[in-house]
Amino acid sequence: MKFAPLIEKITIVSNEVDLRSCFMDYAGELVGATAWGLDLLDSRLRVLESDLWGVPDTFRDRYQEVGQSEDRVSQRMIQQQIPVHHLSVQSLKAWHQSALYQDVFRNYGLEHGMVAPLIGVSRLIGGIYFLRGKEFPTFNDSDLIHVSSLCQHLSVRLATLRFAISPSLINCLTPREVDVAELVAQGLSNREIALKLYISRDAVKQVLKRMFQKLDVSARAEMVARLKA
16 A cells, blocks of 8 residues: 555645545545545544545445444444454454344445544544455455554644644644644643643643744743744
């Protein structure tokens, strides 16, 4: 898989709509998928925006009706916030016997699935998924590694678009620094940030110290203003 051209395109989009469009235009071909999609979620994991290519919308409707409670792959992804494919959680025989396969996948000529999380401010804000027909091989752990890298870039870009960080500064920030910057902009204290990100208050202080040095600022409000400049 050669994700570099897609990742390069992701870094220059100017809004979430273009980001989703960029993903939908290129990602499925790179993974060798029959169908693929991207969902953005609210804090209660309800779908806010959804893009789907390769199968009719009735697939999504049928999945929501029959498959969500049976979808062990997505449940694992949500619980652990890691990329997952079907053979990560069950045998091929068990998958073929599942209601999700029998009542949804099989009816649309689909055989294999893989999902991966989009993370923002240390919570799940969405996911991407890839589906393959019977003529394709199963997804494997190598696929998960490549998709994990893509998800990291998508997650960071989503975070920066939502926080509106100046394009001239984004490349100097790590994903962790973007997370902290978003929470600082929301007015959270170091303690609250630490709880949100599951890190220590000292770790938050160290991240802020590095950001202050990078941005040549001395206060939180100044840092936020500098990032939005």
